[in-house]
Structure formats: structure tokens, C-alpha cells
Amino acid sequence: MSWLTPELIAVIVQVLKAIVILLVVVVAGALLSFVERRLLGLWQDRYGPNRVGPFGLFQLAADMLKMFFKEDWTPPFVDKPIFTLAPVVAMSSLLIAFAVVPVTPTWGVADLNIGLLFFFAMAGLTVYAVLFAGWSSNNKFALLGSLRASAQTVSYEVFLGLSLMGIVAQVGSFNMRDIVEYQQQHLWFIIPQFLGFATFFIAGVAVTHRHPFDQPEAEQELADGYHIEYAGMKWGMFFVGEYIGIVLVSALLTTLFFGGWHGPFLETLPWLSFFWFALKTGFFIMVFILLRASIPRPRYDQVMAFSWKFCLPLTLINLLVTGALVLAAQ
Amino acid sequence: MTADRALYIPPYKADDQDIVVELNARFGAETFTLQPSLTGMPVLWVPRERLLDVLGFLRQVAKPYVMLYDLHGVDERLRTHRQGLPDADFSVFYHLMSLERNSDVMIKVALQESDLSLPTATSIWPNANWYEREVWDMYGIDFRGHPHLARMLMPPTWEGHPLRKDYPARATEFDPYALNAAKQDLEQEALRFKPEDWGMKRGSEHEDYMFLNLGPNHPSAHGAFRIILQLDGEEIVDCVPEIGYHHRGAEKMAERQSWHSFIPYTDRIDYLGGVMNNLPYVLAVEKLAGIKVPARVDFIRVMMAEFFRIQNHLLYLGTYIQDVGAMTPVFFTFTDRQRAYKVIEAITGFRMHPAWYRIGGVAHDLPRGWDRLVREFLDWMPKRLAEYEKAALKNSILRGRTIGVAAYNTREALEWGVTGAGLRATGLDFDLRKARPYSGYEHFEFEVPLAANGDAYDRCMVKMGEMRESLRIIEQCLKHMPEGPYKADHPLTTPPPKERTLQHIETMITHFLQVSWGPVMPANESLQMIEATKGINSYYLTSDGSTMSYRTRIRTPSFPHLQQIPSVIRGSMVADLIAYLGSIDFVMADVDR
Numbered sequence: 001m002s003w004l005t006p007e008l009i010a011v012i013v014q015v016l017k018a019i020v021i022l023l024v025v026v027v028a029g030a031l032l033s034f035v036e037r038r039l040l041g042l043w044q045d046r047y048g049p050n051r052v053g054p055f056g057l058f059q060l061a062a063d064m065l066k067m068f069f070k071e072d073w074t075p076p077f078v079d080k081p082i083f084t085l086a087p088v089v090a091m092s093s094l095l096i097a098f099a100v101v102p103v104t105p106t107w108g109v110a111d112l113n114i115g116l117l118f119f120f121a122m123a124g125l126t127v128y129a130v131l132f133a134g135w136s137s138n139n140k141f142a143l144l145g146s147l148r149a150s151a152q153t154v155s156y157e158v159f160l161g162l163s164l165m166g167i168v169a170q171v172g173s174f175n176m177r178d179i180v181e182y183q184q185q186h187l188w189f190i191i192p193q194f195l196g197f198a199t200f201f202i203a204g205v206a207v208t209h210r211h212p213f214d215q216p217e218a219e220q221e222l223a224d225g226y227h228i229e230y231a232g233m234k235w236g237m238f239f240v241g242e243y244i245g246i247v248l249v250s251a252l253l254t255t256l257f258f259g260g261w262h263g264p265f266l267e268t269l270p271w272l273s274f275f276w277f278a279l280k281t282g283f284f285i286m287v288f289i290l291l292r293a294s295i296p297r298p299r300y301d302q303v304m305a306f307s308w309k310f311c312l313p314l315t316l317i318n319l320l321v322t323g324a325l326v327l328a329a330q
Numbered sequence: 331m332t333a334d335r336a337l338y339i340p341p342y343k344a345d346d347q348d349i350v351v352e353l354n355a356r357f358g359a360e361t362f363t364l365q366p367s368l369t370g371m372p373v374l375w376v377p378r379e380r381l382l383d384v385l386g387f388l389r390q391v392a393k394p395y396v397m398l399y400d401l402h403g404v405d406e407r408l409r410t411h412r413q414g415l416p417d418a419d420f421s422v423f424y425h426l427m428s429l430e431r432n433s434d435v436m437i438k439v440a441l442q443e444s445d446l447s448l449p450t451a452t453s454i455w456p457n458a459n460w461y462e463r464e465v466w467d468m469y470g471i472d473f474r475g476h477p478h479l480a481r482m483l484m485p486p487t488w489e490g491h492p493l494r495k496d497y498p499a500r501a502t503e504f505d506p507y508a509l510n511a512a513k514q515d516l517e518q519e520a521l522r523f524k525p526e527d528w529g530m531k532r533g534s535e536h537e538d539y540m541f542l543n544l545g546p547n548h549p550s551a552h553g554a555f556r557i558i559l560q561l562d563g564e565e566i567v568d569c570v571p572e573i574g575y576h577h578r579g580a581e582k583m584a585e586r587q588s589w590h591s592f593i594p595y596t597d598r599i600d601y602l603g604g605v606m607n608n609l610p611y612v613l614a615v616e617k618l619a620g621i622k623v624p625a626r627v628d629f630i631r632v633m634m635a636e637f638f639r640i641q642n643h644l645l646y647l648g649t650y651i652q653d654v655g656a657m658t659p660v661f662f663t664f665t666d667r668q669r670a671y672k673v674i675e676a677i678t679g680f681r682m683h684p685a686w687y688r689i690g691g692v693a694h695d696l697p698r699g700w701d702r703l704v705r706e707f708l709d710w711m712p713k714r715l716a717e718y719e720k721a722a723l724k725n726s727i728l729r730g731r732t733i734g735v736a737a738y739n740t741r742e743a744l745e746w747g748v749t750g751a752g753l754r755a756t757g758l759d760f761d762l763r764k765a766r767p768y769s770g771y772e773h774f775e776f777e778v779p780l781a782a783n784g785d786a787y788d789r790c791m792v793k794m795g796e797m798r799e800s801l802r803i804i805e806q807c808l809k810h811m812p813e814g815p816y817k818a819d820h821p822l823t824t825p826p827p828k829e830r831t832l833q834h835i836e837t838m839i840t841h842f843l844q845v846s847w848g849p850v851m852p853a854n855e856s857l858q859m860i861e862a863t864k865g866i867n868s869y870y871l872t873s874d875g876s877t878m879s880y881r882t883r884i885r886t887p888s889f890p891h892l893q894q895i896p897s898v899i900r901g902s903m904v905a906d907l908i909a910y911l912g913s914i915d916f917v918m919a920d921v922d923r
Contacts, residue, residue: 044661140542144564144904212655212727220550220653221908296727297655299905300564 018099018109025098029243034059036243036289043293070232075137078229082136087230087237090129094208094245097122101251102177104261104273115176116168119252120161123207127153129241130209134226145225148215148300152206155307156213160203162315166196166322167256180260190257195318197257199311204253206307208245211292215300250284251277337740337758339432342766344370346433349388356387363416368617368856369870371425371434375416378439382449385437388426389454395426395435396744398455400870400885401462403469405495407443409874411853419443420469424451425857425870425885429744429758432765447472457747460893468493478528483574483922486520492582499579499586523558528570530560539567542904546575550653550908553918557895557907564903569896573889576918584882588848589615590689590824592879596869597683599884600920602645603863604638605631605678608687610860613768614869617856619822619849621690626814628770630692633704633807634677634684635769635860636800640711641670642863643793643800646915650790651722653912654731659722666714673703689849690823695816704808711801719794729787736898736910737785746897747890750865751792752914756784762861769860773810774803786906786913793915822849848877864888864915884923888916 034049038056041048050056074080097119099109112118127149134146167189168174171182183189190197206213217225227238254260254277263276298306350372353362361384363375376384388395406418418440425436439448450473451458462473463482470491473479481488490497498504509517525532525541533539545556554575560568580599584592596607609631616623644667648660671681677700678684678693686693722728738748740756753760761778763771779795781788817827824844830837843849853875859868865887874880891914899907 040657044658045665046661140540144542147564211657220655221905223549293658295656296651296722296725296731298727299731299903301903302730 017107021098021103021107021109022095025095025244025247026240028247029240030064031060032243032246032285033063033239035285036292039286039289040293043290064236067233067236072232072234075229077138079136079138082132083229084234086129086132086136087234087241089125089132090241091237091244092241093122093125093129094241094248098244098248098251100176101248101255102180102260103251103277105270107274108177111175111177113173113175116164116174116179120157123160124153124157126207126245127157129238130226133230133238137226137229139229141222141224142226142228145215145217145222145228148222149209149226151300151304152209152213152215152307155304156203156206156311159199159307159312159315160207162312162319163196163199163203164256165315165319166193169319169322169326176255176260180255180262183259184262188257188259193257193318193322195314196322197253199315199318200256201253202311204249205288205291206303208242208249208288210242210246210288212295212297213303214297215303220297246285246288247281250281250288253284254280337429337760339429339760339765341432343431343433345372346431346435347372348431349391349428349433349435350374352391353384353387357384363414365415365438365855368854369436370857371436373423373436373438373855375421375438375440377416378441378448381437381439382451382454385424385426385451385454388435388437393428393430395428397427397429397747398424398451398457398461399427399434399747399866400425400868400883401451401458401465402883403465403471403493404872404881404883405469405493406440408495409872409880411874416440417442420446420471422448422465422471429760441471446470447474449474450476452476455747456745456897457890457893460889467491470494480527481574483577485517485574487517492579499582523570525560530568530570537562544907550911552649552911552916555892555918555921559904559907561904564905566899566902566904566907568900569907571892571895573892573918573921575922577922578919580923581882581884584879584884586878588877589851589879590844590848592882593687593689594683594685596884597685598919599886599923600642600862600864600867600888600917601682602638602642602917603867603920604634604641604674604682605684605686606635606638606642606860606862607867608685609635609769610858610862610867610869611871612687612689613860614856614858614871615689615851616818617858618851618854618871618873619689619820620852621818621820621822623691623818624814624816625770625812627691627816627818628773629807629811630696630816631687631769632771632774633804633811634674634686634692636803636807637670637674639800639863640797641667641674642915643797644670646793647718647790647797650912650915651728653908654728656722656725656728659718662714662718666711669707669710673700673707676700676703688817688824690820691815691817696811701808701811704804708801708805708808712798715794715797723790723794731905732787732790732909732913733785734783735786735906736902736913737783738894738898739784742894742897743784746894748865748894749887749890750861750863750915751789751796752784752865752891754778755781755788755792757782762859762866766859768858774806776802786909789913789915822851824849850875850877851879859885862887864917864920865891867920886920886923888914888918888920891916892921 038048049059052058052062074083100112100115100118102108130149131146134142167179171179227235230238258280261273261277265272361380365373365375367373401424403420403422406421420441421438423436423438425434427434450462460482462476463479465471466479467482467484468491523541540561542559542561544559545551546554556572558570559566580595583595593608596611597604599607644663648663651659675681676697678686740758743753743756757780759778759780764778776799779792781792817823821840826841826844831841851873853873855872857868857870859866867887868885870883871879872881899910
């Protein structure tokens, strides 16, 4: 067993951890479809899926069985390679971005020193899923949906990055672990970077195309928009991709503004770090779903006006003030 | 008349002879043939040559007839009781409404089968467009100068004109239907939208337009409704609404159902209106029969009609908010609808389509304990309405989506034949329950909710107000429900009161005949308008002295409301169209019948 050097064992352990995180994220994403329906049911005075298993917990299995056995129908008029690529991009881009999220002090996939930039890059890629789907579907509703998506992305990517620059300025690093540690030593960023939090939250909702920024699919207007031609597993990948986006943005909100895995009693019970992380992330996931349950959808020109005329100036002011304070402190 | 000038609506004047005097003075008495009727308005036959002059005069006269309320045809060929009327194979009638007089007039034109053509009235009232298309569709009457005289309710490939008397009414009278590949291709090709047919261009100098086919299967089309949009980006350059997917030929069915057995069909015209639909029909039949119903019947009918107004508006409210993108309120309004159905079910024994009104009364007396159920509902509803207003309608996103969207003023509303909340949202105080009380509405105290801007938001707010007023009316019914019989004591009441049938041979015979053949209504014409859930709904009945109606014209509010869409929505965005469609409150059965 001489080849089993300690370095190699470390690598294998890391790979195993990465696989576990990957599986947990995907399963959490898929399970969210059940959680969302139950929560919506709760807020809408109805039951939601409660038939399959205790409290309907096995609904996910039933849904997946159904989806796996559905015909993977590709309409004859679509641009086939791009049509197939789109759901892959939808599911993978935000899933890959999860690599930079530090879950606990010891768990996490990649400890990149450009952590935040990597997330921006991946978030920028997500729009290609919608664009590809809308373009290749050869359907007018899908096209309108992807048009809206690109307009929306152009507006929201701009301040998605800027909204976090205050944090970067304060910490002096893009590394997510540095950011978490900095919060532990000082204050959770929700207080000094409240404007950053508010704008990042809005941009995060927009990145995942969740209500009220679901212009690209806007059921009432575009009848599901960009993924109107998709069925079976391809559609399922869009679906899960959306939930993975929610998990990711919630995890980022936790990491960047709410101290990541930190919480009380960590000294005595170190395993609580995952619990705190999951609790905080779960809270933001709930907020996402509550948003969907509670508010109407603005028109897409109103969404863009809100972005350019309100959010962008706000992030710029936030960045200027933070920068000035950081300079003054030195 | 302009929108900024408040319009005074005088008390209703039935059979207003003033206009007859004015017309005789202008055109000479020999021009007109006056037809006596029970329609509540002068009915004047005009020679075809003078038609446009007469219509133009009525549109321009002092206190003008601003609204073309209805336009349709009658196949006169089999009609026996038409003494004193001009000789005709077909006739076309123009039902005109003047708000400043608060009275109507009906102009009729006689046509011979050999020469079925008329000049179009689209230059006088723009909403004549769809009505004339429908008349062409149903009777094959040509309107010279019509911009696009194509099939309206029937498919473009249809042969024959269904409302003609020689057109079979039953599927069994046709050869079995067959569809082969060639025919299928033909039918599908006929459905293809060709912009040139509608005078539309496929592109301008700098851009090509996109034609987007919205419906008939679209989540926000509210039924089988198709609207083809000419888009420049997301901006709507023009659009063409297409109807007819829900056409079931209710007017044709009326000609082979007895007066009594047609009642259930009326429920399904505005399928959210329930017994509200029975009301204009039974009132019109009672006019023919000369039945005066007891006060208790009026009160019961008003109460149930107002229940269905609330039912309709609750569904409207939920789907309207959903169309603007909020998914939750619709579940709450459906919970409220369930509460109301509890009462409706207890009283009528049915939910959506109780078919519960009868000629001369209602089907049953109110059950014991009805007052407690109604009271529970009255206690439940107001706080829910307040919640909807606070949580959904005052939401800034919803307001941003609907205020100023799809707005039109009173003048535009009237020239397109808009009635109901869509008209009152423009500031015009015209509610038939106040302006022309029927079925005892004059006994009730209520306000007519109004708004000023005529946009999508105002239409919804007017409907919210109407629900509160309906609750007030129901409360008054609850407090002051008169005692007495629930059916009129009249030989034509159907089914007749049964109590005396075993003692009294005349009652026994009438009862037997009415149950087996159905009642025979005296030959005449009658018409009753009501303020239905979506606007003014009316039944114009022609009896030829038989057990069945000779012609039943059902004028529904949703038909003109949809016709108005292009004129309102040009220049707006797709999302605005959805908010607009949600704010109109229409169901396709109410359009296509």
C-alpha cells in the first residue's frame, strides 16, 4: 500500500467530500419542488402534495419516476444541438458555482482565491441556457422569453457584481473563506453592507429567474416562455436548475452577509457549523418561496427601469461610501 | 357627447314616442311602418333605401342614439303572425340606445331572398362590424361596403347559414361527419392567419413584424379565444381577435326548445352568471305571457342574482390578480365562492347552473333556515373584501401594472357598445338596475360604484364596489323578504301551481298540457335587458304563437367588449394586453353563445 500516500488520501477525501456536496445540492434542489409546493399550499389555504408517503414526502420520488419515463420529445423544427445543450447549461452553471461556497470550516469543494469572481462568471453563463433554449426552440413565445431574459440579465448582472464590491473592499479578498472569517472577527455584513445585501438579494432573485423576475417564463403572458417546447428530462433539468439556483443564492446570502457557518455553541459542538449554515440557507429559500406566493409580477420594462434607475445608483453609492470609509480607516 | 361632461340620465321612458314624431317630421310618416310590440320601444320598419339616412339621423339627432346596442337578423319566411308588416323573407334589426333620453328605438329592414344585401352601418357605429359579420355568417345577408365580411362564429370553410329556418338544427339531420387527410389540410390551411386579408403589412420600411398567435389555448385567454398580435418587439402594433371556438348555437337551440325547457340553456350563456342568465329570459317570456309575479318572487330572484354577481366578481378578481402575476389571491377568492355556493346549493340544489327561475316564479320556495345561511355569508364576506383590497389591490406592483393601462373614455366606450363595469369605470353612471329598474330593483337601496380613468385598475375597483353593493342588496332581501307564493297564479306559469290540480279540471288540463307540450305564448315580440354580471344582457324574443320561440336573440355584453380590444390596445405591450384581458371580465360562452 505504498502508493497510498497521505497526499493521495487527502485528495481522495477531498473528492469524496466534493461528490457528497454535489449530491446534497442536487437532491436539495430536487426536494425543493416538494417543499415549495407544500409551503405554497400552507400560505394558500390548501394542502399541496400530501398523498405519497408520510406528509407527501415521497412526492419527489413519484415526480422523478414520472419524469424519467416520459418521452424525451424533441420537436422536429428545433435546432437540435443547441436545444439539447440549453438544459445542460441551465443545470450545470449554477451547480458548478456552488464549488466556491464554504459549507463548514472543513467542508467545501474549492477554496479559490477568486471565489466571488467565479460565481459572477457562472451567473453570467446561466443566461445562455435561456438564450439557447429560446432561440433553438424556434417558437415565438420562447423567443420573446429569451429576449426578455437577455434584457433582464444585462440590467441585473451590472449591479450583481457591484453590490458585492463593498464586501470585497472591506475584506480585501475575493476568497469566500476570508469573507466568512472577516465577519466572525468584525460584524456580519448584513449590518455594514445592508444596501449591498438588499441589492444582491434582488439581483440574486433575478439571476435565478424566480418570481417576480420570472419575465422570461411569465406563465400568464408567455405561457412558460423559453422552455415551452421542452418535455421530459430536459424540462426537468431546467426545473431542477432553477431550484439549484435558489439553493446557491441562498447559500451565498448566508456566506456573504450572515456569517456563513458561524453561530452560537460552535466551540463546544463543532458539528453545529453545518446546522447553522443549513438553517440560514433554509431561511432564505423560504423567503424565495414566500416572494413567489405574495407579490404580482411587474412588466418587464418596469423591471429594467427599477434596475437601472434604482438599484444601480444604490450599489454605486454603497460602493463609494464603503470605499471612502475603508480609506479613512487606513 | 364628451367624456368630461357629466351625463344626466333621465328616468326610463318605455315606448318613447318622441323619436317617432321626430322621425316622421324628418322623413315623412309614409317612410315608416310602426310595429306594435312588447319590446318597450318603438319598432319601425324602414325601406332599405332610406336605412342609412335614418340611422345617420338617429346618430346625429339632438340627444343622439349613441350606442348600437344590438344588430341581428330574423328569418321571416315561416312566420305566420306578421299582419301589417312589410313583406319580407328576412329582416335585419338595429337596436339603438340613447342615454340622454334613456330610451331605445328599433329599426327594422325587410329583405327579399333574391336580394339579400344592405349597406353597412360601420361608418356610423364602429361596432356594427362584428354584428354585421355575424348576420352574414348566420343568414347570408350581404353588407355592402363592409371592411371584412368574413365568417364570424362558424369556421371559414363552413357551408350554409345556420340560423336560416331551412338549415337543420339537429346533427342527426346531417350526413355523418368525416375527416380525411385532404380535408384536414384544407381546414388547417383555412385557419392560417394571413395579415394581408386584414389589410395588415408584414413589415414596414425598417422592420419586419412578428405575428404572434395568442390562443385559443393560452392560459390568459380566459377560454377558447384567439387573438393574433402584430408585434414590433413586444409592442402591439395591431391585433385581430378571433372568436367562435365556443359557439354552440344557443339561439338556434332556442327555436326548437319549448319556452320552459330553454331555461337551462340560458345558464350556460354566461356560465359564471348562473341564475342571472335566467332572469332576462324569464322576464321577457313573462312580458309575452302577461304574467305579473308576486313580490316574493322578485325578491328571491334579486337575491339569487346578486349572489351570482358576487360569484362572478370573485372569480374575476382572483383571475385578474393572477393575470397580473400574483398567484395566491385566486385560492382565497375560490374559498369565498365556496361559501357562497353553500348558500346557493341549499336554496337551489345546484351550484354553477341551477336553472332555477321559472316562467312566472322560481322552482321552489326558500328552504327553512335559508336566512341563517345568508346571514353567515354576509358576516363572512366584507372582511375578506377589505383584505383583498389591502393586500392585493393596493400593492404597488399591481397598481404599476394596471393604472393607465388599456384606458378608454366614455365616448369610446359607448361607440363600441361597452356596458357594465367597463362603462362605469369611465365615469358614466349608467347601471340598468337604477336607470331602468326591473324585477323590483327600485325597492332596494344601493350605490352605483364609479371610477374616472377607465383603465384596467378602475374596472377592477368598480367590480370591488359592486360586490359590496350586492352584499347590501342581499342584506335587504334578508331583512325584508315578503311572504307570499313563489309562483304567479297565471295559466301560463310553468310549471303551474300544482295544489289545485286534483280538485280543478281546468288547472289539471293546463298542467298536463304545459308539462307535455309546454306553454303556448301569444304571438308578439318582447325584450328584456338586465344589468348582468359582465354588462347588459338581453333576450329579444319573437313568439309566433307556438310552444317554441320563433326567434331568440341573445345580446351578450362580452361580444362588443372583445370587439373593442384592438382599438384600446394598439401601442401597448404584450403584458398590458394580458392585464387588459383580465380586466374586461368575459367568458367565451358569453361571446359566442
